[in-house]
Amino acid sequence: MPEPLLQLEAVQTHIGPYHILHGVSFGVQTGSLTMLLGRNGAGKTTTLRTIMGLWRASAGRIRFDGRDITASATPDIARAGIAYVPESMGIFTDLTVRENIVLAARSGPIDSARLDWMLGLFPALRRFWNLPAGNLSGGQKQMLAIARAIAEPRRLLLVDEPTKGLAPVMVRSMIEAFKALKEAGETVLLVEQNFYAASALGDDVLIMDDGRIVHSGRMSDLVADQSLQQRLLGLSLDAHQ
Numbered sequence: 001m002p003e004p005l006l007q008l009e010a011v012q013t014h015i016g017p018y019h020i021l022h023g024v025s026f027g028v029q030t031g032s033l034t035m036l037l038g039r040n041g042a043g044k045t046t047t048l049r050t051i052m053g054l055w056r057a058s059a060g061r062i063r064f065d066g067r068d069i070t071a072s073a074t075p076d077i078a079r080a081g082i083a084y085v086p087e088s089m090g091i092f093t094d095l096t097v098r099e100n101i102v103l104a105a106r107s108g109p110i111d112s113a114r115l116d117w118m119l120g121l122f123p124a125l126r127r128f129w130n131l132p133a134g135n136l137s138g139g140q141k142q143m144l145a146i147a148r149a150i151a152e153p154r155r156l157l158l159v160d161e162p163t164k165g166l167a168p169v170m171v172r173s174m175i176e177a178f179k180a181l182k183e184a185g186e187t188v189l190l191v192e193q194n195f196y197a198a199s200a201l202g203d204d205v206l207i208m209d210d211g212r213i214v215h216s217g218r219m220s221d222l223v224a225d226q227s228l229q230q231r232l233l234g235l236s237l238d239a240h241q
């Protein structure tokens, strides 16, 4: 197997006095969509924030594209090609959808082919192009946040619970958008609680519990193995649809 694009080795993270990640190790292969699952408080968001340098790993190593980024500053990690869409989304509600997207492209105007591709992934954004982003629904705001993250080509996209709180029809649109991202060859690490969405999308799956990876493998193997699901999802996912 080629060297993973992203590799965590025995990463530990403390937040103040709290020891949150207890030696997290996994790899994300180029072009794969890897699902990071686990119950509330398992450490999924902390893992994404540690990759981005928003929390500092207190031990272990994070390599991206062959480079050690464990001690890199967040802007350098972003410049290296990792985009992060936090659960809180980080969009400008007073600005229009267009302005939100234009501002996300820091190195100059977005070329029209890329813009067309992005708006093809999220057609609602085209409909509300000139409306303030604050008027969008929760799911549409989430889509805008993802569109902002991919306004410029990225090597790796980290997305925290994009389907959280969405109506089933919106979950389906989000699944379609991520399928299209996969087909375009994007590499994605996706935190999910919704097993329906996770199983529809994941190439690889990681399950976290109590700051540790308790399972890693192919999503298709997990989907096909009821007893493994029972054991792991019973352990790690309180509720899944």
Ligand SMILES: Nc1ncnc2c1ncn2[C@@H]1O[C@H](COP(=O)(O)OP(=O)(O)OP(=O)(O)O)[C@@H](O)[C@H]1O
Pocket: 015, 016, 018, 020, 038, 039, 040, 041, 042, 043, 044, 045, 046, 047
């Ligand atoms: N700023 C903080 N200060 C102290 N503890 C924190 C802080 N942020 C997170 N934690 C703790 O770290 C643990 C892991 O939290 P994290 O948000 O990474 O979990 P998660 O798996 O993403 O959960 P969720 O699905 O609820 O978002 C939890 O016990 C949480 O209370």
